[in-house]
Structure formats: C-alpha cells, structure tokens
Amino acid sequence: MIETERHEYDVLVIGAGGAGLRAAIAARERGLRTAIVCKSLFGKAHTVMAEGGCAAAMGNVNENDSWQVHFRDTMRGGKFLNSWRMAELHAKEAPDRVWExxxxxxxxxxxxxxxxxxxxxxxxxxxxxxxxxDRTGLEIIRTMQQRIVALQQADHAQTGEYESRLRVFGECTVTELLTDDDGAVAGAFGYWRESGRFIEFSAPAVVLATGGIGKSFQVTSNSWEYTGDGHALALRAGANLIDMEFVQFHPTGMVWPPSVKGILVTEGVRGDGGVLKNSAGERFMFGYIPDVFKGQYAQTEDEADRWYTDQENNRRTPDLLPRDEVARAINTEVKEGRGSPHGGVYLDIASRMKPEEIKRRLPSMYHQFKELADVDITAEPMEVGPTCHYVMGGIDVDPDTGQSRVPGLFATGECAGGMHGSNRLGGNSLSDLLVFGRRAGLGAADYVAALGRRPVARTGAVDAAAGMTLAPFEPPAHGSGENPYTLHAELQRRMNDLVGIIRTEAEMTEALEHLAELRRRVRDVVVEGHRQYNPGWHLALDLRSMLMVGEAVASSALARTESRGGHTRSDHPGLDPEWRHRALLTACVRDGQEDAVVPRIAVERTERAPMREDLLALFDLTELEKYYTPAELIAHPGAGPQGGTA
Amino acid sequence: MTYTARLRVWRGDAAGGALTDYEVDANEGEVVLDILHRLQATQTPDLAVRWNCKAGKCGSCSAEINGRPRLLCMTRMSVFEPGEVLTVTPMRTFPVIRDLVTDVSFNYAKAREIPSFTPPPDLGPGEYRMKQADVGRSQEFRKCIECFLCQDTCHVVRDHEENKPAFAGPRYLMRVAELEMHPLDVADRVAEVQDEHGLGLCNITKCCTDVCPEGIKITDNALIPMKERVADDRYDPLVWLGRTILRRGSRQARE
Incomplete structure (x- = not known):
C-alpha cells in the first residue's frame, strides 16, 4: 500500500478562486469543518485576472437599473439559453453579495x-x-482571502488553532473524487505539488470550483491552472456537463509580441470610451449589429459618442455589443484583409481620452502594454484580437443549491454550467461566483446536516487513484514514451485550429479524430525525475482532464447544427428556434469497456425547462419571437388567444 | 529574430544545489519566463518554477535575476544584452523547496497576525459611504499582488533569519497601514505595529519600493506614515492626553 496522508472534513472545496472561497466562507459560517484545496498558492487563482468589474444592479450611477433589467440583459447576452432560474437568482442577489x-x-x-x-x-x-x-478580480479575491483569515483568527481566539475549522491546502492537486457503493461523494484523492506525497480527504460533500478549460487552446487568456479538472472529475464521478459547445472568445486579447498573445485587454477600455477600428481607420462595429439587437444600439458615431454622457436620449455604441458578436466581427475584419500588422484590429483610447485619465482609469492596461509590448496606450492604439477566455458550459447543477446529479457533489463558478447560456456578459462572472459560490457552500452545508451517516469510499479506490497518478513514471510498454509538453502543444493547436470561433462539421470530425489519437498517445506519456515539484509530471496528469474536456466541447459542437453565442457553425450560420429549447448533456460512457486513463464521453439531447411565466412576461413578445418557437409563447400575456402575434 | 540565450539556473533542493548552464532559443518580445518554459519543454521537463497568470497580476513567478528580485513574467529578455549570461536563482529570503520554487509560508503566517478589517458597528451592508479621495490611499496598497519580492529584498530578514519572528516585513506592515487608513475601519493597530510587527526594525532604505512590480510607494506612503503615527501616539503629550480622555469617555458610554 502506498503511503497517504489522511484528513477528515465536512465540506471539501476544490479550487480557491472567488467561487471556491465564497463557498468555503458560507460552509464555515454554518459551523462546518471546511477544507479548501487549490493547485496554486492561496490568493493566486485565476480570479485575480478579472479586470473590468462585477455586475450588480445597485443603481448607484443610473437609478433606473433593477434586477429585472439585469435579468433581461443576461438572458439576451446568452441568447435565451441560460438557466432562467440562475439568471434570476444572480440578478436579485448580486447587489447584496457586493455590499457584503x-x-x-x-x-x-x-x-x-x-x-x-x-x-x-x-x-x-x-x-x-x-x-x-482595472483590477477588480484582485480586489475580490483578496477580500475573500482576508475574510478567510478573519474567520481563522476567530477560530484561533476560540480554540487556540487557526486551522481548527477552516484550512487551505495550497499547491495540492485533486486527481480523483471518491464515492461510496451507492455513488454518493465520500471524499477526494490528490497529491501535494511541493512534495509529490499523496493525500486523501474524507468528506461527505465536495464543492467543485475549479474554473475553466482555456489551457486546451493555444491562444488563451487563461493560466496553466485552467485544465478543466472539475469538469473531468465530475464526469468521472457520474455527473453531467451541459452546454459544452459554448466557449467564449474574448474579443480583445493582446496579439503582439507572440509571447503575450492572448493576454486579456479589459472590456473596460471600451466601457470607458475606447473604440475598435480597422486598418482603414473605420469604426467597423456599426456594420455588425445583428438583427436580434437592431434598435438597441447606435447607428451613427455621433449618437454612440453622445451616449457616454447621455444614456436617456441615445443608444449605446456597438463597440459594446456582447462579446460573441464583437469577437466574430474582429475575426471577419482580419479575414477580409482589414486587420492590423500583427493580425488583429486596433483598439483606440489614446485619441479619445487624456493621457492622465487613461492612466487613472486603466492603470494595469497601461502598465501591461508598456512593459510587455513597448506600446504607450495613451499615445497610440492597441492591437487586439480574440482569445479563448471562458467556458459557458459546465457541470449541470440545481440552480438553487449547486448540487449535481451525484449526491454530495456540488459545483460553482466557471466550472458549473447554465447561468450564462450561450454567451456570458462581461462582469457577470465575478457576480456569478459570489452569488453561486455562497449558494453552493450553503447547499453543501444543508446536505451534510441532513445526512444520516458519512459515506465511505469504495475499497480499493484510493490505491487505484494512486496507481493512476504514478503511471507516468513507468516506462511505456513499447517505444520511448510521449513527452507531456509535446502532447499538450498538439492538443492546444488542434483545439485552436479546429474548435475555435468559427466551426464546421468537417472540422469537428477531424478534431475528434485527432483527440482519439491523443487519447491513445497519452497512455504512453512518460516523465523524468521524481515526484517533488515536478511540472512535467503535473502536466502529464492534467492532460487527462484536458482531453476529456476537449472531446466534450468538440462532440457538443458537432451535434449543435446552428449558430448561437459562443458557438458559430459556418455550415449552419443561423439561429434556430428549435435549438433554443434543447440542451446537450455530456456524460461518461459506462459500457464495461472503460478507458481508465481518459474515460470516453457521449453527448445526448435534452429539453430545457420552460421559463416561468412572470419572468417571460418581462420581455416584449416581439423580442421573444426572434428566439422562441410560436408554441412556446402561447402562455405569454401579450399573446393573443390563438398564440403568437407579431 | 531568434537568438541563443545563455542561462545559468539554480537547480537543487533543501539539501543543496548548484548553478547549471543552459543554452535556449529566444525570440523577439519574450520574457524570462518564456525562456524557462522553453527549457522545460525541450531540455529539463522537471525544472520547478512557480507561475500562473504570466501577465504580472498574480505574483507567483518571483525569483532573482542576476541577483535582483523580479517577476519572471514581467522581465523582458530585451533588457539584457543578447550575449549576456542570465543568472536565475530562487528568492534568497525563503527556504528552497526545489529549483526556483521557495517555501513562502512565512508570509501567510504573518498575514494571520494582523488584526483584520473591523467594520463600524452602526453601518449595515450597502450603507457604506466613502469619498474616492479617502479610499485612494488604501487602494494603492491593495494593488499589492503578494509576489513577496519586497519581503525577499528587505535586509531586515534577507540574511537575518533571527529577525523573522519579530518582523512582519514590508508587505504586512503595509497591510497595517492599509487598514489604519481605511476610512471606516474602527480598530487601532498603531501600538501593535511597533511592538509586535517590528515596524521599528525598518530603517526606510526603500529597497522594498525599488523592487515592487506594482510601483507601490511602500516606504513613502505606508511605512513612513505609520512611523509618524507611532511617534505621535507615543511621544506627543497632547495626543496622549486627548486619547486618554476619549478612551475613558467611550468606556463610560459603553457601560
């Protein structure tokens, strides 16, 4: 038997970004013994990279704002695919979470x-x-990190120990969830990155808060941590993923120099007055307002510019269309030969605002371009292009509690699905993780309180997990073995080239063939050295998750024969109302011929729950008719006795 | 333009180690972390280096380049001569775990010793009103990405292990300043910052400010004002008298 360190908790939170920390705070405030496990150091998670802000209808700047307006904007941004219950809870609770x-x-x-x-x-x-x-994410993660320290100080005052009720296991990776004979969560298995030593948690409730999947793509704003661990752990434990075809490409990532390609340029640049221009100096976004948003955006540059100071009498600039629209527009401009020298377009704030004002409002953008690209954004335009930024799809959960179909398994934040539909609005991520982080923590606490006995992990599960973890140190059965860095680079290239912003059936099929080949090769992955802080080994293990997630994205993208939000099929360019009410679920295949290294997945169709009537009534019938089938709108108060009217 | 970069990287663990020479390709616009990643992908897959965002926002990839504490992701290769040998070593003030990765738990321990934000008892969520000019002072300190380069460079602890128990380091002395300057915080940490967190050991050489990748004026805006508050607290008789009366008054009010 392999030596393993053991710990017992009531709630185990995996991931220490905003969602994980908020869940842990909620569980600990309910008096439960809570552990947080994270791959990085405490306080370094991806949330620090969120720049622009946290959306909450507080109405501080324009008092016309309300949860209803926020709800409507969120549903429109997601092209009406969102879990309406999550969008409702999110819009209603976000202000309280910010004030807190x-x-x-x-x-x-x-x-x-x-x-x-x-x-x-x-x-x-x-x-x-x-x-x-432009450092809102840092403020939010630091605040919650400091809240956790405050709770630890309270525990110290009471028990003499800081970590008696709440402990952070930093630089620790979970590789497997443990379940009991009935399939309920019993804990998790992982390793300390620093030492390579194994660690087992016994916990009746696990909250997954592991973030996104961007590291499967070559050009991404995401850090190395974003390998889809939570998605893969949930699948292997028996949960479903939903909406995995929807991947957000943020329209403005840096494009030059090559080493920084993909690093985020905040939407706040456009929110504060920056505009997009092509190589001819045209503000091209005016030509890209889609039919569903006609009438909601300014048609002329003059109106757009007036809107910044007078929103009552003018419509907003199309530079601020939802991200999917802007990313596609940039993609088209570049493809049609109107791009900038390094394959992007221009984002100009220099000609629109005084240098001191730019430095005050966007200090880290100024710093980032100055340091990394030798560009002074107060004097010249930035070059920007789309970068893989966020996955709307994720673990299918109950909106109110965050629980998946696996008893005791909860998910929140980016790794959970549903809230954002087919496209997330900027600013809705930080509020998402606050609202649903808290809800998942409370959901887990309620679940534990109602539990009769602690589930016990299946016998042999820990040894099997340990064996899987050590496999990359074994020389392969044949050949010299595969280098994890090479496999990773190939995966990223294939996903970027074939499963990117614009997709086709042929490309998805090709992507799945390449993924099948990589799944075969990853069995022969071999690493050098020993278990102590060995990045090659860590990557070899993370590849298992990235491959599963890659297959989930490509298979779902193949199945959805329409274009919507973060999923554009050039062979099916239109929005199809028949696809609005359908969802694609990804699950592990259980047919007795399982691939233990990278379990195979299958995608199936399901129907979405119809929106509650009072929420549906918040929209005009004419708008809903752009998205819904007539049969779905019979219940709308604006509908005539025969159903839909125009 | 591709050229061959020459690197001398410290390899080893707590038991010991040595500088090892490498030659790696470097391209235009790259930073030192890119070069180390290429080294991992092509020559030394197990080279340990901590990193996350690669955009200067998370403060994970702290190390020393030619002896100077820096973020590996924000140090462009172009600041060095193409033929120059770059020596990359782990932060010296913290115990080595492996290669460029150090044990920074000292910092997390110090963070726990600073009394947290203490909200005003009479204000509920949503009732906070603060002027931008008043929050600006603490906001500067909250730009801190906790890279711990200031802790690494500070001579009070850099080669003086014996000072560590009594000294929180610039990052956490600045945290005290941040809380003390928060417009609505009601706790008083002035005596404590001197007696328990070692503010007196700081002799304002500004090394911390020099290495801060966020450009925070740690010494001028945080440490010196805290020293002034300590001095006012301890040595100004009028302040002492006023505070004694106030303290008595508020105690009576509570009773």
Missing part, C-alpha cells in the same frame, strides 16, 4: 456621493459594474 464584500474590507471605486461606482460594459443596459480601476 465592503463589510469585509473591500474598497471599490466611488461615486461622487460616496457609493460604489459602476461602469459601462458590453450588453449591460446601464452602468452596472462595481470596479477597482
């Missing part, structure tokens, strides 16, 4: 009357994003 952060010490930028300032962002009707310059 202030009581934990957060310092947002202020309005002149001393309240939290709010900025414009794509797809949001009113200025709605609470922010701190």
């Amino acid at each position: 952060l202030e009581t934990w010490g957060a310092l947002f930028d202020r309005t002149p009357d001393g309240r939290i300032s709010q900025r414009h962002f794509g797809g949001h009707t009113y200025p709605r994003l609470a922010h701190v310059g």
Whole structure:
C-alpha cells in the first residue's frame, strides 16, 4: 500500500478562486469543518485576472437599473439559453453579495456621493459594474482571502488553532473524487505539488470550483491552472456537463509580441470610451449589429459618442455589443484583409481620452502594454484580437443549491454550467461566483446536516487513484514514451485550429479524430525525475482532464447544427428556434469497456425547462419571437388567444 | 529574430544545489519566463518554477535575476544584452523547496497576525459611504499582488533569519497601514505595529519600493506614515492626553 496522508472534513472545496472561497466562507459560517484545496498558492487563482468589474444592479450611477433589467440583459447576452432560474437568482442577489464584500474590507471605486461606482460594459443596459480601476478580480479575491483569515483568527481566539475549522491546502492537486457503493461523494484523492506525497480527504460533500478549460487552446487568456479538472472529475464521478459547445472568445486579447498573445485587454477600455477600428481607420462595429439587437444600439458615431454622457436620449455604441458578436466581427475584419500588422484590429483610447485619465482609469492596461509590448496606450492604439477566455458550459447543477446529479457533489463558478447560456456578459462572472459560490457552500452545508451517516469510499479506490497518478513514471510498454509538453502543444493547436470561433462539421470530425489519437498517445506519456515539484509530471496528469474536456466541447459542437453565442457553425450560420429549447448533456460512457486513463464521453439531447411565466412576461413578445418557437409563447400575456402575434 | 540565450539556473533542493548552464532559443518580445518554459519543454521537463497568470497580476513567478528580485513574467529578455549570461536563482529570503520554487509560508503566517478589517458597528451592508479621495490611499496598497519580492529584498530578514519572528516585513506592515487608513475601519493597530510587527526594525532604505512590480510607494506612503503615527501616539503629550480622555469617555458610554 502506498503511503497517504489522511484528513477528515465536512465540506471539501476544490479550487480557491472567488467561487471556491465564497463557498468555503458560507460552509464555515454554518459551523462546518471546511477544507479548501487549490493547485496554486492561496490568493493566486485565476480570479485575480478579472479586470473590468462585477455586475450588480445597485443603481448607484443610473437609478433606473433593477434586477429585472439585469435579468433581461443576461438572458439576451446568452441568447435565451441560460438557466432562467440562475439568471434570476444572480440578478436579485448580486447587489447584496457586493455590499457584503465592503463589510469585509473591500474598497471599490466611488461615486461622487460616496457609493460604489459602476461602469459601462458590453450588453449591460446601464452602468452596472462595481470596479477597482482595472483590477477588480484582485480586489475580490483578496477580500475573500482576508475574510478567510478573519474567520481563522476567530477560530484561533476560540480554540487556540487557526486551522481548527477552516484550512487551505495550497499547491495540492485533486486527481480523483471518491464515492461510496451507492455513488454518493465520500471524499477526494490528490497529491501535494511541493512534495509529490499523496493525500486523501474524507468528506461527505465536495464543492467543485475549479474554473475553466482555456489551457486546451493555444491562444488563451487563461493560466496553466485552467485544465478543466472539475469538469473531468465530475464526469468521472457520474455527473453531467451541459452546454459544452459554448466557449467564449474574448474579443480583445493582446496579439503582439507572440509571447503575450492572448493576454486579456479589459472590456473596460471600451466601457470607458475606447473604440475598435480597422486598418482603414473605420469604426467597423456599426456594420455588425445583428438583427436580434437592431434598435438597441447606435447607428451613427455621433449618437454612440453622445451616449457616454447621455444614456436617456441615445443608444449605446456597438463597440459594446456582447462579446460573441464583437469577437466574430474582429475575426471577419482580419479575414477580409482589414486587420492590423500583427493580425488583429486596433483598439483606440489614446485619441479619445487624456493621457492622465487613461492612466487613472486603466492603470494595469497601461502598465501591461508598456512593459510587455513597448506600446504607450495613451499615445497610440492597441492591437487586439480574440482569445479563448471562458467556458459557458459546465457541470449541470440545481440552480438553487449547486448540487449535481451525484449526491454530495456540488459545483460553482466557471466550472458549473447554465447561468450564462450561450454567451456570458462581461462582469457577470465575478457576480456569478459570489452569488453561486455562497449558494453552493450553503447547499453543501444543508446536505451534510441532513445526512444520516458519512459515506465511505469504495475499497480499493484510493490505491487505484494512486496507481493512476504514478503511471507516468513507468516506462511505456513499447517505444520511448510521449513527452507531456509535446502532447499538450498538439492538443492546444488542434483545439485552436479546429474548435475555435468559427466551426464546421468537417472540422469537428477531424478534431475528434485527432483527440482519439491523443487519447491513445497519452497512455504512453512518460516523465523524468521524481515526484517533488515536478511540472512535467503535473502536466502529464492534467492532460487527462484536458482531453476529456476537449472531446466534450468538440462532440457538443458537432451535434449543435446552428449558430448561437459562443458557438458559430459556418455550415449552419443561423439561429434556430428549435435549438433554443434543447440542451446537450455530456456524460461518461459506462459500457464495461472503460478507458481508465481518459474515460470516453457521449453527448445526448435534452429539453430545457420552460421559463416561468412572470419572468417571460418581462420581455416584449416581439423580442421573444426572434428566439422562441410560436408554441412556446402561447402562455405569454401579450399573446393573443390563438398564440403568437407579431 | 531568434537568438541563443545563455542561462545559468539554480537547480537543487533543501539539501543543496548548484548553478547549471543552459543554452535556449529566444525570440523577439519574450520574457524570462518564456525562456524557462522553453527549457522545460525541450531540455529539463522537471525544472520547478512557480507561475500562473504570466501577465504580472498574480505574483507567483518571483525569483532573482542576476541577483535582483523580479517577476519572471514581467522581465523582458530585451533588457539584457543578447550575449549576456542570465543568472536565475530562487528568492534568497525563503527556504528552497526545489529549483526556483521557495517555501513562502512565512508570509501567510504573518498575514494571520494582523488584526483584520473591523467594520463600524452602526453601518449595515450597502450603507457604506466613502469619498474616492479617502479610499485612494488604501487602494494603492491593495494593488499589492503578494509576489513577496519586497519581503525577499528587505535586509531586515534577507540574511537575518533571527529577525523573522519579530518582523512582519514590508508587505504586512503595509497591510497595517492599509487598514489604519481605511476610512471606516474602527480598530487601532498603531501600538501593535511597533511592538509586535517590528515596524521599528525598518530603517526606510526603500529597497522594498525599488523592487515592487506594482510601483507601490511602500516606504513613502505606508511605512513612513505609520512611523509618524507611532511617534505621535507615543511621544506627543497632547495626543496622549486627548486619547486618554476619549478612551475613558467611550468606556463610560459603553457601560
């Protein structure tokens, strides 16, 4: 038997970004013994990279804002595919979650009357994003990190130990969830990155908060951590993924120099007045307002410019269309030969704002371009292009509690699906992780409280997990073995080239063939050295997750024969109302011939729950008719006795 | 333009180690972390280096380049001569785990010793009103990405293990300043910052400010003002008298 360190907790949270920390705070405040496991150091998670802000209808800058307006914007952004219940809870609870952060010490930028300032962002009707310059994510993660320290200090005062009720296991990777004979969660198995030693958690509830999947793509704004661990862990434990075809390409990533390609340029640049231009100097977004948004955006540059100061009498600039629209527009401009020298387009704030003002509002963008690209954004335009940024799809969960179909398994934040539909609005991610992080923590706490006995992990599960983890050290049965870095680079290239912004059936089929080949090769992956802080080994293990997620994305993208949000099929370019009410679920195949290294997945269709009537009534019938089938709109108050009217 | 970069990287663990020479391709626009990643992918797959965002926002990839504490992801190769040998070593102030990765738990331990934000008892969520000018001071300190380069460079602890128990380091002395300057915090940490966190050991050489990748004026804006508050607290008789009366008054009010 392999030596393994053991710990017992009530709730185990995997991931220490905003969602994980908020879940842990909620569980600990309910009095449960809570552990947080994270691949990086405490406080370094991907949330630090969120720049623009946190959407919450507080109405501080425009008092017309309300949860109903926020709900409508979110559903429109997601092209009506969102879990309407999640969008409702999110819009209603986001303000409380932001105000709560202030009581934990957060310092947002202020309005002149001393309240939290709010900025414009794509797809949001009113200025709605609470922010701190362009480092809002850092403020939010630091605030929750410090809240956790405060809770630990309270525990220290009471018990003499900081970690008696809440402990962070930093630089620790979970490779397998443990379940009991009935399939309920019993804990998790993993290893300490620093030492390579194994660790087992016994816990009746696990909250997955592992973030996204961007590291499967070559050009991405995501860090190395974003390998889809939570998605893969959930699949292997028996949960479903939903909407995996929807991947958000943020329209503005850096494109030059090559080493920084993909690094995020905040949407706040456009929210604060920056505009997109092509090589001819044209503000091309005016030519890309899609039919579903006609009438909601300015048609002329003059109206768009007036809107920044007078939103009552003017419509917003199309530079602030939802991200999927802007990314596709940039893609088209570049393809048609109107791009910038390094294959992007121009994002110009220099000609629209005074240098001091740019430095005050966008300090880290100024710094980032100055340091990494020798570009002074106060004097010249930036070059930007789309970068893989966020996955809308994720673990299928109950909207109110975050529980998956596996008893005791919860998910929240980016790794959970449903909230954002086919496309997430900027600013809705930080609010998502606050609202649903708390809900998942409470859901887990309620589940544990109602539990009669602690589930016990299946015998042999820990040894099997340990064996899987050590496999890359074994020389392969034949040949010299595969290098994990080479496999990873190939996966990223294939996903980028074939499963990117614009997709076709032929490309998806080709992608799945390549993924099948990589799945075969990953069995022969071999690493050098020993278990102590060995990045090659860590990557070899993360590849298992990335391959499963890659197959989930490509298979779902193949099945959905329409274009919507973060899924564009050039062979099926239109929005199809028959696809609006359908969802694609990804599950592990259980047919007795399982591939233990990278379990095979299958995608199947399901129907979405119809929106509650009072929520449906928040939209005009004419708008809904652009998305819905007539039969679905019979219940709408605006509908005539025969059903849909125009 | 591709050229061959010459690197001397510290390889080893807590038991010991040595500088090892490498030659790696480098391309235009790359940073030191790119070169180390290429080294991992082509020559040394087990080279340990901590990193995350590669955009100067998370503060994970701290190390020393030619002896100077820096973020590997924000140090462009173009600041060095193409033929120059770059020496990359782990942060010296913290115990080595492996190669360029150090044990930074000292910092997390110090973070726990600073009394947290203490909200005003009479204000509920949503009732906070603060002026931008007043939050600006603490916001500067909250730009900190916790890369711990200031802790690494600070001579009070850099070669003085014996000072570590009594000294929180610039990052956490600045955390005290941040809380003390928060417009609505109601706790008082002034005596404590001197007596328990070692503010007195700081002799304002500004090394911390020099290495801060966020450009935070740690010494001028955080440490010196805290020293002034300590001095006012301890040595100004009028302040002492006023505070004693106030303290008595608020105690009576509570009773």
